[in-house]
Amino acid sequence: MARILITSALPYINGVKHLGNLAGSMLPADVYARFQRLMGNDVLFICATDEHGTPAELAAADAGMDVRAYCDEQHDIQKRAGDGFSLSYDYFGRTSNEPNIRLTQHFAEVLEEKGLIEERVEHQVFSIDDGRFLPDRYVEGTCPHCGFERARGDQCDSCGRLLEPTDLKEPYSKISGSKNLEVRETKHLHLLQTKMEGQIRDWVDASDGWPSLAKSIAYKWLDEGLRDRSITRDLKWGVPVTKDGAPRPGFETKVFYVWFDAPIGYIGASEEWAQANGGDWESWWRTDKGADDVTYVQFMGKDNVAFHTVSFPATILGSQEPWKTVDKLKAFNWLTWYGGKFSTSEKRGVFMDQALDLLPGDYWRWYLTANAPEGSDSAFTWEHFQSLINSDLANVLGNFVNRITKYTASKFDGQVPATGEWGEAEDWIAAELEQRLPAIIANMEAMEFRKAASEVRAVWAAGNEYLTKAEPWVKYKSDVDAAAIGVRTGLNLVVLFAILAQPFIPNAAATVLDALGVSEDKRSWQFGDDMKTLLDALPHGHAIEPPAVLFAKIEDAQLAEWSERFGGSQD
RNA sequence: GGCGAGGUAGCUCAGCUGGUUAGAGCGCACGACUCAUAAUCGUGAGGUCGAGAGUUCAAGUCUCUCCCUCGCCA
Structure with a gap:
């Protein structure tokens, strides 16, 4: 293990x-x-x-x-x-x-x-009225280059030039607006990353299992040269700076910087x-x-x-x-909002708590996994969301579960049928699974979640195709046993589909597995090599309960309302 | 301005170290079926792979130039 x-x-x-x-x-x-x-x-x-x-x-x-x-x-x-x-x-x-x-x-x-940390003296802007040092971004004033009146202490947003807080004319505190500022000396601890460059490069060289994106970013930093970085700040809220377990002299009002x-x-x-x-x-x-x-x-x-x-x-x-x-x-990469940035101030985008007010977590989980920003940025749009949810969850998976369990209830007394002989349709679905299950696992191992979700969906779709081939509702009219194998296999597919769904939509999966009476110990991803066994796992005669409709479709009216409320296509 | 990522069917995206008629899902058209959440299954239409040039027997896949988008940084 x-x-x-x-x-x-x-x-x-x-x-x-x-x-x-x-x-x-x-x-x-x-x-x-x-x-x-x-x-x-x-x-x-x-x-x-x-x-x-x-x-x-x-x-x-x-x-x-x-x-x-x-x-x-x-x-x-x-x-x-x-x-x-x-x-x-x-x-x-x-x-x-x-x-x-x-x-x-x-x-x-x-x-x-x-020997990797040393104290150094810095000069920083202190706001007397605020009673605190101000980080660069919290000092604003007039840009000495272009005259923009709300330039930040690190950069002017108007002309784009880099600034030091002390460059600003008429500086004021962004926090209080106070102009009562002065430059004070303050001591900080610096982490001497320059001394570690070789060691870190060796470590990066030796690392496999990183995607190229990660390695290239690491090398980019290393190639540009690491800088010694201040790891303390003049703040109250943070980890107190100590020396030998006691407050460090001269650092009583300082804490470690958050990135440390x-x-x-x-x-x-x-x-x-x-x-x-x-x-x-x-x-x-x-x-x-x-x-x-x-x-x-x-x-x-x-x-x-x-x-x-x-x-x-x-x-x-x-x-x-x-x-x-x-x-x-x-x-x-980034999930974008209609190709742009999520933005609170412009009322663009949905936050986690708001999303849950609209729909249960599973809906979002599926969409965000199947549409994960893996290879590149990917766009969230309400229209795409609706289409994925309705198609994948409601139609392909939800409807499959519903059609076969309801049919079992109405024609087979709600019990897993015991009769019928394995035939061509069963061979077909077994071959599908034999090929697709390992592909799903391989994609998950590789953390290719989009592809894994797409393979899982393909398996769900194959279930519908299987039913078309097996057509138990047709066979039922002349040969109940021939229908029975289709129903039994279909029910076992429901179980398998829910087992596969667990990492993506855990609640819906549990609902199905509970309804089919599958015990906790039989929900693992150890499928074995024998598809025939896998497709006949439910005990014959076992009573099952059709679960309530798993996923409601997203209606156009809902879409219009959400789009209005959260911003979207009209932008 | 520098750096990075990207521009592939109407939409969202796959396409590894270059090699048979460029793929998937959705959408669309037509057909089949009726167990099911008007769901499902099948068939089909649809792309000069951002533009141009080059390397090669062969390029969406390599090189160069240009255009556009997004992000990061200074």
Whole structure:
């Protein structure tokens, strides 16, 4: 039994994520985790909210809340949204929880011991009225080049030139609008990534199991040359900076920068899992404690690749401790909204909680997997959504389940028929399955989710084709036994289809399997080689219950309403 | 401006290291069937693979130039 550690990129805390975020890391990670479990492997699937940093502080202030309370609330909201999409995390932790704080401090102290961290003095803008240092983006003013009055401290949006906050004329705080600013000296810890360049390059060279997208991004960064990066900030909300376990002198009002502590959150959340469930987190993360046989798979959007292939490895490798590093990495492009960006302010796009108000999670899961932005960006449109759902789920799968179970109920007393002889139609479907089942598994192993979904759909469609060939309703008129084999095979196909559907649409799959009385231990993806056995798995005479209609079709009227409400085709 | 990804049937997308008549789903047309959520099954129409040039016995697949889209970065 293989051991698979799976992490999804951590969703940031300031608000519910939109469907693009879901489609680009959390959902595919879940589909993969479910697949690996069905293959009989030992899976630890971890995610967490990424909670530190200035945006969280500001969002809390906007909400008029204490930042801790704000994060508590938002964490619960994101947790619930994830539950609504049936994301089967073994644990959904928080980067602000104790294990991550301790681990972050540990890594920083170890890195310093290895000579990879040093203190440097910087000059930053301090807002007297706000009582805080301002990150570059939060200082605005008049651009010295073009006179644009709302240039940011890092760049002017009007002329595009790069700026330092001190370049701005008439600078003011974006937070309060105060012009009462001054430049102050402040000390920060810097991670000396330049010293690790060779080590990281060797590690990237040695990594297989990364898609070309990931490798090329990693090499691009390495080729451009790594830079030493400041890993602390003048903020209250974050992981306190320590030295030998006590507050670090001169850093009492500083915390680690969010990009430093966030990826460590993968490990921290694993420890939270262990605390909550009595598991052994070190056996997943420490190669000296059993993790050498673990395969670690990360899921993320393409914007996160550099952090996962260079920055986070710098932390882990730099420690020279035996931590597990990533083996396989799956990166996604963007899901777009009618070809453009999802945008809250322009009311374009759907967020996770809103989506669940419209339809159950399974509908979205199927669409977002079958239309995943794998090879390139892919577009969400209401029209496409409707067409995929109605065709794949309602017509091809849902209707298949419905037609054969209803027929069983009306003509065979709701029992799995025992009679009839295997014939040509059965040979045909068996041959289909023999070829398609391994293809599905191969695509899932390769994390080609679009192709896997398309193969699964093809199997569902083959079921309908089988019924056309077997035509039990015709045979029933002259030879009930000849009809019986078609019905029995059809019912077994329903079971198989639901088993195949589990990683994609777990709730609908469970509904079907429950209705057909398939016990938990008979739902795995170990299909065996003998299709004849697979297609006669249900006990003869076994009573089945036609499930309620699995998927309602999406009507044009609904589409029009949603399109109006969320923006869409009229743009 | 630099970098990256991409431009393939009406739509959304597959097409690996170049090689038989370029594929799928949806949509469309016609036909079949009637067990079923007017669902299903079959057949068919539809593409000078962004433009141009080049390499090659052979290019959607390699090289160059140009046009367009999207994103990232500085």
